Ligand SMILES: Cc1cc2nc3c(=O)[nH]c(=O)nc-3n(C[C@H](O)[C@H](O)[C@H](O)COP(=O)(O)OP(=O)(O)OC[C@H]3O[C@@H](n4cnc5c(N)ncnc54)[C@H](O)[C@@H]3O)c2cc1C
């Protein structure tokens with residue numbers, strides 16, 4: 001693969017990104033869902049199935065956000081580990097976390113079967129093995145904690161079934177799964193429409209209101225609804241409260257050719273930090289080994305080539321891959337206390353609901369969101385409500401430490417408002433790339449397109465004014481504070497910002 005080739009996930013290369021007509025004018029619905037990723041589409045589907053008149057709005061396309069960038073392991077073997085989760089939420093909390101993720105895996109399978117969605121849903125075992133230098137005690141502690149959480153059938157084995165390298169001792173987690181995420185979302189889209197729901201893409205939402213007549217609106221359109229669900233991955237309805245409790249990370253993925261039987265079909269993870277995650281995917285061009293890892297905090301580095309190279313080197317040492325066919329990256333929101341934020345608006349706005357804090361389990365968290373929000377909106381009691389409550393307070397030491405660390409890092413980013421400069425002048429910016437420059441004291445995000453035209457906008461993120469950073473892998477401006485992302489010319493790709501970066505005049 002040429003190093004200049006653009007990042008593109010194997011999912012986007014093998015399934016269409018579905019578009020629907022943008023919404024024009026004012027309309028009403030029982031439930032308006034903002035965001036057509038796994039969280040929004042599952043919520044819309046389950047409510048449509050329950051007889052609600054649902055309307056989905058997305059600024060981009062169905063699956064055009066992080067669900068198109070995932071690796072779609074469907075796992076209840078949680079990456080923060082039951083041992084840590086138990087310390088924060090107790091044994092009951094760990095048990096509810098296990099039950100909810102396992103229920104999500106089962107529900108996805110049931111929906112795919114009921115709706116006839118051909119998305120390659122496949123049940124598999126998952127194997128957790130040690131990163132170099134890690135002690136086997138770690139596996140023993142996790143085995144005990146997972147069993148206490150109610151995870152039946154977890155066992156310690158001398159090695160995972162891979163023959164090309166010795167993983168050493170590992171844990172086997174039964175009843176995990178995988179699928180093709182875009183094919184699944186496209187199937188949900190068909191089902192929602194069949195059930196009488198409406199989907200509008202290209203409909204960027206900038207206004208949200210709770211209340212007895214909740215509302216979502218944007219340029220030239222608006223929806224009044226009994227309930228509004230904000231499933232924009234990072235909520236655009238909340239200025240502070242959730243964003244101080246989660247941190248954005250960028251994770252990197254390669255998909256490389258491998259002989260059909262060379263790696264036993266399973267999910268694999270190591271205990272590294274960041275950890276590696278591995279699965280297989282069949283395509284028309286043959287079997288691919290999909291390997292992720294090498295995460296960094298959003299906007300803190302711009303070295304995707306080195307991250308992909310490190311992933312490839314790690315993979316070649318262990319698995320018999322040949323050519324790398326796809327590589328991409330995506331953003332993950334990591335909650336400081338490990339659990340997603342799913343439920344009522346934490347600022348007390350009635351009939352406004354959020355789903356965020358996906359971490360490495362956004363596919364199951366997004367499905368849990370659909371199940372839990374569906375119940376909350378229909379006033380059906382749900383045992384997971386408290387665990388995922390966006391207004392919860394985690395007072396045990398580990399999350400408090402993470403909370404302080406995350407917010408000190410945000411505070412440090414504000415120094416860049418005064419200091420940051422990537423290039424002295426626009427002449428130094430190569431076509432297809434961007435850099436932060438200074439116009440006097442103001443930081444400017446300058447992007448030179450392939451034709452050589454320079455596009456300039458303010459480099460101050462429209463959420464809370466941190467300085468955005470150029471992401472050369474995804475060609476976007478990424479905010480290091482809370483993960484807002486903008487296109488090269490300043491349009492919002494990802495919240496919490498909902499307003500674009502304002503254009504700036506050329507320097508005189
Ligand atoms: C590299 C990588 C690997 C991962 N691997 C796994 C894995 O193996 N297993 C797993 O469970 N999870 C994994 N995850 C996490 C998981 O994929 C994501 O958490 C999940 O897909 C997020 O779904 P979502 O619906 O919350 O958000 P998204 O899919 O991002 O959907 C949000 C939607 O909201 C829209 N939107 C945003 N702002 C607005 C606005 N203002 N107006 C209108 N629309 C808006 C966006 O266009 C987008 O379509 C991974 C993530 C990454 C990046």
Ligand code: FES
Pocket residue numbers: 461462463464465466479480481482483484495496497
């Ligand atoms: S995302 Fe909060 S300041 Fe940019």
